[in-house]
Structures are given as structure tokens and as C-alpha cells.
Amino acid sequence: MSEFPDLSEVMDALIATAKRCFVADLQTNAGGNLSARLARRDAIVIKPSGAGFNECTQENLQVVMLDGTILPSEVALKPSKDLDFHLDLYRIRDDINAIVHCHSPWATGYASAGIEIPCLTVQTIEKIGRMPLIPLSANGGPQTEVEISPVFRDPSIRAAVLANHGTIGVGSSLMAAQYLAEIIEETAHIAYVRDTLMAAHGKTSADLPQYGTAAEARASVSSTAKA
Numbered sequence: 001m002s003e004f005p006d007l008s009e010v011m012d013a014l015i016a017t018a019k020r021c022f023v024a025d026l027q028t029n030a031g032g033n034l035s036a037r038l039a040r041r042d043a044i045v046i047k048p049s050g051a052g053f054n055e056c057t058q059e060n061l062q063v064v065m066l067d068g069t070i071l072p073s074e075v076a077l078k079p080s081k082d083l084d085f086h087l088d089l090y091r092i093r094d095d096i097n098a099i100v101h102c103h104s105p106w107a108t109g110y111a112s113a114g115i116e117i118p119c120l121t122v123q124t125i126e127k128i129g130r131m132p133l134i135p136l137s138a139n140g141g142p143q144t145e146v147e148i149s150p151v152f153r154d155p156s157i158r159a160a161v162l163a164n165h166g167t168i169g170v171g172s173s174l175m176a177a178q179y180l181a182e183i184i185e186e187t188a189h190i191a192y193v194r195d196t197l198m199a200a201h202g203k204t205s206a207d208l209p210q211y212g213t214a215a216e217a218r219a220s221v222s223s224t225a226k227a
């Protein structure tokens with residue numbers, strides 16, 4: 001596939017990212033999927049359907065054009081069953097070059113409780129801002145591009161939680177998308193600890209500081225200095 005000079009490099013990066021996700025216990029068994037855009041921009045590499053994150057190889061990764069054309073594969077596997085939402089996100093957001101979708105347990109716990117994970121730490125305020133909770137499809141099945149794409153048409157959205165399903169992190173690179181998958185899971189864990197401690201200590205949200213962004217903090221410093 002000489003028309004994709006960066007193919008081997010992107011495949012290696014996807015394999016390494018998938019292994020990092022597996023080793024971090026964000027994705028076990030054959031669930032979840034991840035993909036990356038190739039340099040020519042009208043094609044992606046995506047995990048094959050039914051393969052685990054720890055079993056991605058140069059031979060089984062799939063190459064698909066943004067128009068949906070699936071290029072011949074060395075093995076009898078097909079692209080991920082979530083291919084259509086991956087393709088649609090690449091079509092509607094030119095800033096997205098990688099997508100990591102996983103079923104990380106703490107975040108999927110919130111997703112299954114129908115609770116949007118709050119961005120309550122300095123890191124998540126700065127790096128995520130908000131993680132919309134995307135409902136199941138109309139028939140109660142897994143979310144598709146019909147439910148997912150409208151949320152990501154907002155260019156400020158980098159992470160989302162899929163009700164009863166898992167998470168999506170998108171980024172300009174595979175590492176950026178993987179970092180988001182990790183922060184989503186970490187934030188869900190922190191939120192659970194906070195919620196549990198607040199309940200144990202009889203605290204309510206009124207007892208908590210009203211936190212903002214670093215820019216707001218900087219602005220308050222400079223306005224205080226001028227006063």
C-alpha cells in the first residue's frame with residue numbers, strides 16, 4: 001500500500017497505544033476499539049472486530065477510506081463494528097486524528113448509572129471541560145454515529161461517556177486520545193471517592209469550593225494586584 005507511506009508507523013503507534021490501554025486495565029477482553037487517521041487524511045487504520053487491544057498486529061489492523069471503502073486485509077477479519085462512528089467523527093472534525101473507545105470500569109459505572117462524570121479537578125477542567133453523557137440508541141442498542149456525532153460537532157468536546165457502554169476520547173494524536181481515555185477513567189474514580197466521602201461526612205455540594213479554570217485564577221491574581 002505505497003499510497004500510504006506512513007502506514008507502518010501509524011500501525012505501530014496504534015498497536016503501542018492499544019497495549020498501553022490494556023496494561024492500564026482500561027480495556028480487557030475483545031471490547032473497545034481505537035483508530036488513527038493516515039497522513040493523506042482520507043483513510044484510517046482501525047482495530048479489527050473481535051480482536052483484543054493486546055492482540056492488535058500489523059497483519060490484522062484494518063485500513064478503511066473515509067468513504068467507507070475497506071481495503072483488502074491479510075487476515076479474514078473485518079473492521080470494528082463501531083467503524084461507522086469512527087469514520088463520521090473523522091469526517092466532521094478535521095482536528096481529530098485518533099479515537100480511543102474503551103469500557104473502562106469506573107467511567108462505565110457512571111455511564112451505567114446514567115450520571116455524567118463531573119470535571120471536578122484542575123486537570124479535567126483544563127484538559128476536558130465537559131464529558132457529555134450520550135444515551136443509548138433509540139432501540140436501546142449501542143450508540144452509533146446518530147447519537148455520537150451530534151455531540152462531537154461541538155469543537156470543544158474531546159471526551160464523552162456512552163450510557164451503559166463506555167467512553168470516547170478523541171485527539172490530534174493517538175497519545176492525546178489515549179491520555180483522555182486515562183483521564184476519563186481517573187476522573188470517574190476520583191468522583192466516586194469524592195461522592196462517597198461527602199456522603200460519609202454529611203457534606204453537600206454547597207460545602208465545596210466553586211472551582212474555575214487556571215485562566216480565571218490568573219485573572220483574579222492580576223485584578224487583585226491592581227486593586
Ligand SMILES: O=C(CO)[C@@H](O)[C@@H](O)COP(=O)(O)O
Nearest residue numbers: 031032033049050080081142
Ligand atoms: O461495545 C461495543 C459495541 O459497540 C464494542 O466496543 C465492542 O464490542 C468491540 O467491538 P469490535 O471488536 O470493535 O467490533
